[in-house]
Amino acid sequence: MRLRVVAAATLAVLLGVAAATASAAGQRAAAGKLTVWLQVDAQSGWPDLVAAANQQFQQDHPGTTVDVQYQNWGDHLQKFDAALAGGGGPDVIEMGNTEMTKYMAAGAFADLTSLKSTFPNSSNWLAGLAKSGNYGGKTFGVPYYAGSRVVTYRTDVWKKAGIKGAPTSLGQFTTDLQRLAKAGSGTKGFSPVYIAGTDWYFAMAFVYDYGGSIAYTHAHKWVGNLDSKNSIAGLTAFKNFWRAASKATPTSDENNPAPYTVFSQGGAGSIIGPGWFSCCTGAKYKGVTAQFVMPSHTPGQAMPGFLGGSDLAVPITSKQTALAADWIKDFTSTSSEKGLQAKGNIPNATSLLGNSVNERAASRSWFVPAAKHWVDVENGNILRNMLAQILKGKLTVAQAASSASDNITSVLNQP
Amino acid sequence: MAVSAETTRAWSRRRPLSRARVVRASVPYWLLLPVVVVLGAILGYPIYSLVRLSFQHYQLFELIRHKGQYIGLKNFGSVLHDPVFWHTALRTVIFTIANVGLTIGIGMLLALLFVRISTWVRVLLTAGLVLVWAMPPVVAVQIFNWMTNPQNGVLNYALTQAHFGDYFQHDWMGSTLSQLGLVTALIVWGALPFVAITLYAALSQVPNELIEAAEIDGARSLRVFFDVTVPIIRPVLLILTSLSILWDFGVFTQPYLLIGQPHIHPGNYLMGIYLFEEGYVKTDFGRGAAISILMLAMVAVMSVAYVRRMLKVGDVE
Numbered sequence: 001m002r003l004r005v006v007a008a009a010t011l012a013v014l015l016g017v018a019a020a021t022a023s024a025a026g027q028r029a030a031a032g033k034l035t036v037w038l039q040v041d042a043q044s045g046w047p048d049l050v051a052a053a054n055q056q057f058q059q060d061h062p063g064t065t066v067d068v069q070y071q072n073w074g075d076h077l078q079k080f081d082a083a084l085a086g087g088g089g090p091d092v093i094e095m096g097n098t099e100m101t102k103y104m105a106a107g108a109f110a111d112l113t114s115l116k117s118t119f120p121n122s123s124n125w126l127a128g129l130a131k132s133g134n135y136g137g138k139t140f141g142v143p144y145y146a147g148s149r150v151v152t153y154r155t156d157v158w159k160k161a162g163i164k165g166a167p168t169s170l171g172q173f174t175t176d177l178q179r180l181a182k183a184g185s186g187t188k189g190f191s192p193v194y195i196a197g198t199d200w201y202f203a204m205a206f207v208y209d210y211g212g213s214i215a216y217t218h219a220h221k222w223v224g225n226l227d228s229k230n231s232i233a234g235l236t237a238f239k240n241f242w243r244a245a246s247k248a249t250p251t252s253d254e255n256n257p258a259p260y261t262v263f264s265q266g267g268a269g270s271i272i273g274p275g276w277f278s279c280c281t282g283a284k285y286k287g288v289t290a291q292f293v294m295p296s297h298t299p300g301q302a303m304p305g306f307l308g309g310s311d312l313a314v315p316i317t318s319k320q321t322a323l324a325a326d327w328i329k330d331f332t333s334t335s336s337e338k339g340l341q342a343k344g345n346i347p348n349a350t351s352l353l354g355n356s357v358n359e360r361a362a363s364r365s366w367f368v369p370a371a372k373h374w375v376d377v378e379n380g381n382i383l384r385n386m387l388a389q390i391l392k393g394k395l396t397v398a399q400a401a402s403s404a405s406d407n408i409t410s411v412l413n414q415p
Numbered sequence: 416m417a418v419s420a421e422t423t424r425a426w427s428r429r430r431p432l433s434r435a436r437v438v439r440a441s442v443p444y445w446l447l448l449p450v451v452v453v454l455g456a457i458l459g460y461p462i463y464s465l466v467r468l469s470f471q472h473y474q475l476f477e478l479i480r481h482k483g484q485y486i487g488l489k490n491f492g493s494v495l496h497d498p499v500f501w502h503t504a505l506r507t508v509i510f511t512i513a514n515v516g517l518t519i520g521i522g523m524l525l526a527l528l529f530v531r532i533s534t535w536v537r538v539l540l541t542a543g544l545v546l547v548w549a550m551p552p553v554v555a556v557q558i559f560n561w562m563t564n565p566q567n568g569v570l571n572y573a574l575t576q577a578h579f580g581d582y583f584q585h586d587w588m589g590s591t592l593s594q595l596g597l598v599t600a601l602i603v604w605g606a607l608p609f610v611a612i613t614l615y616a617a618l619s620q621v622p623n624e625l626i627e628a629a630e631i632d633g634a635r636s637l638r639v640f641f642d643v644t645v646p647i648i649r650p651v652l653l654i655l656t657s658l659s660i661l662w663d664f665g666v667f668t669q670p671y672l673l674i675g676q677p678h679i680h681p682g683n684y685l686m687g688i689y690l691f692e693e694g695y696v697k698t699d700f701g702r703g704a705a706i707s708i709l710m711l712a713m714v715a716v717m718s719v720a721y722v723r724r725m726l727k728v729g730d731v732e
Binding site: 105381 | 475476478479480481564565583584588589675676677678679680681682692695696697698
């Protein structure tokens with residue numbers, strides 16, 4: 001019996017020691033280290049730019065190491081929430097521009113207003129992106145890069161269909177679809193334009209093109225606007241275009257399968273997505289890949305595209321705001337932004353803009369409502385669900401739009 | 416009489432309490448202490464925190480400041496007034512009944528098969544089941560995803576080749592029924608090994624004489640099964656079913672990953688997902704805590720109802 005008492009006591013002591021050393025180790029690790037959370041896009045697309053920024057930073061701050069941890073879009077916010085609650089979070093975090101408002105409103109980020117002028121090109125930041133990092137007149141997010149959506153297509157299919165050049169209007173593109181479908185009819189399940197059924201970024205482009213919108217503010221309240229006449233016209237145009245263009249399932253999404261995978265397997269004459277999709281069209285079609293700007297229903301104009309993008313922010317829990325800001329300066333330097341541009345992104349400042357298809361597409365763009373709870377609409381899949389219902393034909397466009405619109409109104413107006 | 420007098424005397428002899436005796440008598444409690452402390456730390460405190468959280472307004476703003484606001488029962492009120500909660504609860508109860516029923520039913524059939532087959536087939540089958548068991552859920556989900564992929568999945572290919580119709584690009588995520596059906600297949604498949612092997616162990620405890628006696632009395636095999644076998648393995652059946660209810664009611668990993676975040680919406684929520692969406696995705700932690708307490712209550716009601724029913728059936732016989 002005494003042996004057991006001794007054993008139990010030993011175990012208790014060991015547990016206590018383990019707990020004590022674990023917390024001590026956690027504290028030690030924080031000193032002299034800057035933790036950066038970037039999204040995987042940087043890991044797969046431009047690790048060289050990250051390395052260059054780290055090198056520059058370490059030259060200026062010898063003794064401080066940079067620990068870049070790559071995150072996934074799917075769960076990075078939940079991980080960030082846990083870090084905010086329990087500590088051990090990053091000193092710099094990349095946020096999607098649609099995710100910023102909720103966190104700025106809750107006070108999750110350090111106020112960088114006084115440092116704004118010290119960031120490279122800050123007087124020429126892209127207006128749309130700078131806005132996503134601004135809340136209540138204060139700067140919390142530094143624009144990192146933006147991306148617009150373009151059509152990536154196979155010139156050989158276009159040639160076979162006897163179509164010359166890019167369409168200049170939605171009407172012309174729609175007429176071309178039949179010939180494109182015929183040109184690809186040798187492949188089972190061939191889509192003239194592969195569009196995932198629930199690709200809301202593309203569907204909303206139609207809504208904005210026809211003068212509609214997702215929501216607007218009236219008397220300090222958000223009002224869902226998908227059930228307006230113009231929005232319904234846009235959604236109907238999307239439905240008609242999708243039915244003629246895409247063989248994707250109505251419930252499919254634009255991540256799984258990735259449109260460029262369908263493209264590289266020969267299943268599509270063209271795909272819709274960020275400009276960098278040209279990276280991955282496969283060895284077989286590399287030589288026949290080209291891009292154009294999605295045309296509007298108004299001839300000669302571009303269809304407004306979703307202006308995606310990312311900001312860099314410093315969480316309020318970081319004890320090294322100045323160091324974090326210095327790293328952001330290195331990572332958003334002119335040379336770094338030029339590097340991002342070379343990879344098919346839109347740089348963060350108007351003074352750096354060129355004339356690529358990506359940058360031309362950004363001439364007309366739309367952005368999600370700047371509401372604190374917008375991200376809940378996005379993660380609640382309200383728009384995706386509406387699109388699936390419309391494309392399956394389960395509900396009419398007006399029915400699906402009206403129910404989604406009510407839903408959006410109630411989510412955006414949460415306290 | 417004599418015996419009782421003896422006992423009384425023995426008892427009274429023990430009465431005088433020496434110091435050594437007190438110490439010796441208290442040893443078991445001292446030995447229990449570390450366990451109680453550890454359990455209190457890893458179970459008691461979190462449950463206390465959860466209950467406290469459920470009475471607070473606790474969102475992102477409060478999370479950053481580590482301080483919630485007490486709002487009484489408002490979280491519970493808002494959950495109970497949310498029609499999504501009631502739809503989800505009903506859907507989850509039906510889902511649980513289907514999953515537990517299939518798991519126990521097929522597990523039982525497998526266990527009965529085990530009894531009849533030759534040793535080497537049994538070893539082969541057991542090895543197969545253990546392999547299933549050894550597969551982490553996330554890996555299993557990925558494999559199911561590949562198999563049911565509308566473009567290149569083997570399931571659509573096989574169904575089309577076997578002339579069940581044209582399943583080219585059939586979308587298994589196309590409707591809620593199909594989504595949850597697939598999740599059920601995955602869960603039952605993953606749970607079968609444990610249930611089948613445990614039930615087989617229980618079946619081997621059923622004395623052969625009882626079965627032979629019943630057969631000699633002219634009982635048919637179904638009758639033998641329900642009147643002889645089932646009563647004997649009832650304790651095991653009870654534990655397996657209760658555990659399955661617990662697991663299937665709160666299941667999260669399989670449906671969340673298999674259906675996939677972009678396809679999850681209030682029309683196909685299960686309780687675990689509802690809790691995750693409301694608590695973590697919308698960062699309303701107070702409301703999330705209230706939901707998890709309500710879930711706990713629902714599981715308790717389901718389990719108690721089931722256990723009582725089983726015990727009552729036992730009383731009648």
